[in-house]
Amino acid sequence: MNELGYTRPTLYRYLKSLKDSGFVMSTRGGRFALGPRVVEMDYLSRRSDPLIAIATPHLERLTAAYPCTALIVRWYGDKILCVASIASTVNPVSSYPRGRPMPMGRGAIARSIMAFLPKQRLMPLVTRYAADLRSVGVGDAPDDILAALKRVRRVGVAVAFGEVTPGAVGIAAPILDAGYPSASLCITIAGQHANGELIDRISAEVREAARQISAAAERETA
């Protein structure tokens, strides 16, 4: 009542309706929690997402080849969200399970997507996240940032050192749908394992895997 300003009978009906439809459930002590419908819907979402089906074998292959965490992160226009994640080790340096939001202004994933955005879509983001982008050393002026993103676009992968998780190196390449980024494939490795040669090798693999996923997804949804 305090939070939403509705009266008792109204909230009673809301909660009853949400309970009856399974989106909310009541727990001990008159509390409420998200209900079974949420769990089922995410299951349906996972099962019906062609991107996850296509990408999973690649994530498995990459986590088998390197001690890393492999992620698929979807781009939803204004935010990015991990939708699939596999780790080689039980205690990975970086833990981004499905559903955990990722920052839009920092990290390899965000840059791998921004670098492939058309200028019109990109500029509002550069403005909005200017402080974040500056703080991680991408560039000070908008022109510097744009130049850095142009380099990412040319190379096809973005690399970030501890921008999202301290001590973790992220290597990400965009998954493109009709030329526009719809998601990103990212490999995260522990900073102490990382050296230039390893990063280059993983970068090449990530770029190629993202390319294959893009092509397969495009075939599927065409």
Added chain:
Amino acid sequence: MNELGYTRPTLYRYLKSLKDSGFVMSTRGGRFALGPRVVEMDYLSRRSDPLIAIATPHLERLTAAYPCTALIVRWYGDKILCVASIASTVNPVSSYPRGRPMPMGRGAIARSIMAFLPKQRLMPLVTRYAADLRSVGVGDAPDDILAALKRVRRVGVAVAFGEVTPGAVGIAAPILDAGYPSASLCITIAGQHANGELIDRISAEVREAARQISAAAERETA
């Protein structure tokens, strides 16, 4: 329009509203899919569920000890749903990821819960799922079924051979909240590995783990 009988402008608004709130997203070719909000909500649900937090170490311990799949299945009054699942092997005999509904009339999990239900809650289920219960050999008449459930209750675990997944043995014990079953802990092993001695050993572990989870959950939510 065919499915729901609404007119075009109404469905346009529905879809727009669902898209704006992120529950639905549009995909290539004018199609729709479940959106980011669903994914985020399931993440919140996982993070805030004390049962999952408490049970996860037990699932990890059990999957490390035996080649099996360990599940936590929540009971929602009228249906049961897997909410947490860990497998020892990459290709487990039985695959029940989070969100996949489980049958209510068959299997160790269903029986482990039904056996601990008060008679008033139990009877409608026995009637509703009589055919299923009969088909898996629990009993023919309601009295036989009740007697079988009473045995489960005395022993504290339910064991089922290939009732849900052919070739899989399920061993389940209820997680009790204030004396009432709220979930079930289940270990699934491949039928060919199973022998009486192993099943007895796992049964004892499952019963004890479920007891510990119940006690810890009760302490948390009291």
Added chain:
DNA sequence: AAAATAATCTCATTATAAGAGATTAATAAA
């Protein structure tokens, strides 16, 4: 460039949700 189709908007009507208050159930105190 024109035609056809799909997407979005406007507005009057209708249906439905909101809140006030009453009633019933559940819990605590005597």
Added chain:
DNA sequence: TTTATTAATCTCTTATAATGAGATTATTTT
């Protein structure tokens, strides 16, 4: 066990918001 207190649920009127017909604008297709 009875009474007092609090919480949960229900009923009904009013006000609000959703609906669908049709118009308008955008997007493809020819």
